[in-house]
Amino acid sequence: MIALIAVATAAFLLTRAVAASTRQTNLRDAAAWYTQGEQQLHAGDLDGAIAAFRRASVKNPEEREYVLALARALAAKRLDDEARRALLLLRESAPEDAEINLQLARLAADRQDVTEALRYYHNALYSPWSSDQADMRRRVRLELARFLIAHDQTSRAVSELLVSSVDTPETAAAHVELARLFSQAGDTRHAADQFASALRLEPDNGEALAGAGGTAFRLGDYTLARRYLRRAPADTNITSLREVADLVASADPLASRLAAAERQRRLLAAFRYARQRLDACVVARAQPDADAAALQREAAAFARKLRPPAIRESETIDAGAELAFRISRAAAQRCAPPTSMDRALDLIAKMHGADAR
């Protein structure tokens, strides 16, 4: 019996040595397959890369990089199920691995599984990241925010963006990127703040100027919008916004601190424009329109009041502006698309609460 135990011990040591040698061979083979897979991936041979990464992960299943490379290649080949299974098996041994969770989140996002994608994105974000991966973690959060915006979960997206804004690097590009996401999520105020931050760093940044102008416009600060938009590189959208912003600033008869003559001039101009627009519209439509006819009659009756001394009275100014807004809106509804002046009058009406009347 003692001899047998001695034999068993010797056999154990021998077997362990042989197994260790085989293991070393397998590790070397796995590394060679992985390198080959990387080369094939760079050469665009996705099938070859998958085969090589698969062999690498079979030879050394404990090396997460091999399995991750396989999963990425499988996902690129749209073999999502197999990629997911490989990642889930890998995750069993490392449930808090950020990269594994991120890959799983991306696969879930690709198949529009919002619940699973959110779970894995959050797992990835709350995983331990090394200090040199801070930017990577921020990028993952922005990726999550984009995913949430795409799935109309804007309040969740804003939450993620607010967290992200804390560690945004001090570069104009980073602030502009964040501002755009805030803007897409419908948080114009924070978007404006981020554009402003970008402009503090790069005052002539065209994207930041256009974005800041747009957000100021949406927030109703047309004077600020004009200032930004005038400096922004011109394109169709910027030109249109700038025109409307200019009109809002120059055509508002109800603006504060206006001289009486200027207020009367603006009212007359707005009223004249609205009447002409409605008349032209009615003619162009060539169809009986009782509401438009009633508005035309009301405008004709009111036009008689737009002379001294009645035009000097604030009630006349208010009533005239309100009628001009209504006529302009009616014309814009009947003869779309609205002109820049239509839009400007509509915005002026909203600014003064006239649209509620």
Next chain:
Amino acid sequence: MTARPLRAWQIRLRENQLFLALTMVIGILAGLTAVLFTVAIEQTSRRLFGLAPSSFRLLLVPPLMSIVTGVLLAKVFPDVRGSGVPQTEAAYQLSGGVIPGHVPFGKFLTGVLCIGSGHSMGREGPSVQIGAGLASVIGRWLRLSPQRVRDLVPVGAAGALAAAFNTPVSAVVFALEEIIGDMNAALLGSTVVASVAAVIVERSILGNAPLFRVPTYHLVHPAELAAYAALGVIGGVVSLAFCEGLLALRALFSRLPAPTKMLQPALGGLIIGGLLLVTPAVMGVGYEYVDQALNGGLLLKTMVLLCALKIVATTISYASGNAGGIFAPSLYIGAMAGGAVGTIVHRFAPFPTGDTGAYALVGMGTLFAGIIRAPMTSVFMIFEITQDYQILVPLMVANMLSFAISRRYQPTPVYHALLHQDGVYLPSSSSPQQPPPVSVGTTAC
């Protein structure tokens, strides 16, 4: 209690304790040889084929190596051809558990060369024979009683299988169901001890990594049971095709003139070399591809092709007289057949279905039940691999159907039929005519 019976009782107790300790040591040794066998096959294959085998190597390595093994199997170790499981059964049931000392050594050597050189065969059957042979040799070396020597055969077999397949429970069930042929055998305790000892040794050397990456199993819809039943029927038919093909081809080889016996493995090797040129995926044990089937990594047409080619390759490798088993090939064929059925069900079923990997997994058990005819072992084996109770019902449905079909159309289990071809009839084997038992020393399954 008087002094004499007390002393007799003490002697018996000591003998029992010694036997139990011996089973543990045999379990360790059987486990070690199984691990060494596995590792040696891997190293041999790596050295013969290299990292990425060229067409030249794929074509020529199997026949050239089979010339060497052909000589060894014809001249030096004539009783170690084939699997090793039927020989072990025969040794246990006909020869009082006596397995000559050269058998485990010869099986190890020829098994490593045959499987390592690309023959489509499994390592579990040879491991069983090596473990059982080692146990028998040790028992006789220690001058144990003939009954004790006989009892050690399934103990060694269980230990070796437990280590070779990393499934201790199904190794015990296999020893009872297949080797002993009695699930109520008194050797249950000894086989459990050996099996556990072997697995501990195996895991301490190779680690705890599972043999396969197994998908999480879910029965998504009750109607899926019908799909698993269909898999059972298909599995039964495929099992029959495999067994009949194997037996017919082996009979054909055995009718060839006696002087060609030495060259028959090389002829098989040449055909295998040609098949490896078509697809190296049928090479050797092939668990890498089973793993891919389990994880949805193979296309439908690939799985169908591999299922067919593996049947062809294994029957040629085995029938031409090489050393290696059909345990692993049956799992491979089952995984491919199951994966193919799963893909079709997944694509066309009007109800939600589980992953194709789950079907591949059940397919493995189904083919094992149909080919090896050890239905309990197959259920325990898949259960041990998955560690998931949910898989039991579909697995049992498919296994029983496959087993029933296979038994209905081929009453003699394949291991027994292989023995019959060599003129060996076990007391338990079902056969219309049972000639007198033949010594196990002449068998070569």
